[in-house]
Amino acid sequence: MKIYEKAPAKINLMLDVLHKRPDGYHEVEMIMTMVDLADRLEMKELPRDTIIISSQVGYIPLDEKNLAFQAAKLIKERYQVSKGVYIHLDKKIPVAAGLAGGSSDAAATLRGLNRLWDLNIPLEELQALGAELGSDVPFCVTGGTALATGRGEQLTPLPGPPQCWVILAKLPINVSTAEVYGRFRSDKIQKHPSARRMQEAIEQGSFPAVCSELGNVLEDVTLQMHPEVAQLRETMIRLGADGVLMSGSGPTVFGLVSKESKVARIYNGLRGFCKEVYAVRLLT
Numbered sequence: 001m002k003i004y005e006k007a008p009a010k011i012n013l014m015l016d017v018l019h020k021r022p023d024g025y026h027e028v029e030m031i032m033t034m035v036d037l038a039d040r041l042e043m044k045e046l047p048r049d050t051i052i053i054s055s056q057v058g059y060i061p062l063d064e065k066n067l068a069f070q071a072a073k074l075i076k077e078r079y080q081v082s083k084g085v086y087i088h089l090d091k092k093i094p095v096a097a098g099l100a101g102g103s104s105d106a107a108a109t110l111r112g113l114n115r116l117w118d119l120n121i122p123l124e125e126l127q128a129l130g131a132e133l134g135s136d137v138p139f140c141v142t143g144g145t146a147l148a149t150g151r152g153e154q155l156t157p158l159p160g161p162p163q164c165w166v167i168l169a170k171l172p173i174n175v176s177t178a179e180v181y182g183r184f185r186s187d188k189i190q191k192h193p194s195a196r197r198m199q200e201a202i203e204q205g206s207f208p209a210v211c212s213e214l215g216n217v218l219e220d221v222t223l224q225m226h227p228e229v230a231q232l233r234e235t236m237i238r239l240g241a242d243g244v245l246m247s248g249s250g251p252t253v254f255g256l257v258s259k260e261s262k263v264a265r266i267y268n269g270l271r272g273f274c275k276e277v278y279a280v281r282l283l284t
């Protein structure tokens with residue numbers, strides 16, 4: 001039997017870091033939502049007790065470093081499954097981009113193997129398994145829109161933000177999430193974004209309020225390391241995006257745009273100096 005799962009990318013509409021915890025992680029407050037840019041996973045049962053990963057791209061690990069491999073291994077061990085699985089990752093989400101591509105692949109693997117092997121694991125249990133793989137994986141298990149606290153694994157579902165276009169632009173720069181958190185200094189923060197005000201903006205369905213509440217305290221860290229990301233951000237504002245922010249630890253910058261008539265102009269303007277540009281819708 002063969003099954004398919006979609007693994008969409010996430011963006012952080014706001015991200016605040018409260019403090020560093022004794023376990024080395026940072027306590028965060030984030031509002032995350034999914035966009036219609038997704039990897040596609042094909043999963044096929046194998047009679048042998050093995051996990052095989054393939055992909056059409058050559059720049060991700062295909063061994064135990066792959067998050068889909070780790071998810072399959074975890075579920076097999078925890079639920080004593082002796083069958084194997086072949087997983088093909090059709091990668092569409094840019095890698096190490098702040099869009100949680102690997103985390104979403106891990107979450108899709110958990111959902112997919114739950115179906116493939118009729119394990120009937122409840123969603124909350126899948127999320128708890130996901131938390132063992134990465135801070136963003138529990139959110140990716142259910143998707144939608146949520147307030148994430150703790151190290152990102154404690155989730156409160158929210159309604160979807162008002163529908164709009166999302167223009168994503170990623171320069172060919174690799175950013176390590178651990179390094180960005182490592183360089184973060186809370187005393188350097190001028191203004192903290194507010195989860196409460198972003199939540200209100202979403203609940204009111206106010207697109208202008210969502211745009212004005214966008215904020216990410218990791219942005220300054222990545223922009224200082226890579227000034228070209230700051231230029232990209234400025235260009236997106238100049239081209240007329242209604243709200244602009246870096247997603248997660250970056251380097252992807254996204255622009256929210258309400259009018260379809262503006263999308264082509266912004267997209268084409270960005271393509272001038274950034275090869276990877278996507279114009280997608282929110283997954284509400």
Ligand SMILES: C[C@@](CO)(OP(=O)(O)O)[C@H](O)COP(=O)(O)OP(=O)(O)OC[C@H]1O[C@@H](n2ccc(N)nc2=O)[C@H](O)[C@@H]1O
Pocket residue numbers: 012015024025026027028030097098099100103133134135136137150151152177178181182247248249250
């Ligand atoms: C910044 C965010 C925002 O959504 O996303 P990305 O930019 O990675 O997409 C997340 O907090 C990233 O989540 P994720 O990528 O799953 O991180 P993990 O694998 O759990 O952790 C990678 C490393 O980041 C640091 N880390 C991560 C989460 C957190 N709350 N505090 C941290 O300090 C730790 O150094 C950890 O070793």
Ligand SMILES: Nc1ncnc2c1ncn2[C@@H]1O[C@H](COP(=O)(O)OP(=O)(O)O)[C@@H](O)[C@H]1O
Pocket residue numbers: 059060061065066067068089094095096097098099100101102103105106177248249250
């Ligand atoms: N299935 C996967 N897809 C993409 N990257 C993966 C995957 N599994 C492991 N990785 C590794 O995880 C790292 C972070 O990738 P990714 O999840 O795309 O970043 P981010 O969390 O910044 O969005 C990369 O260095 C990549 O090599």
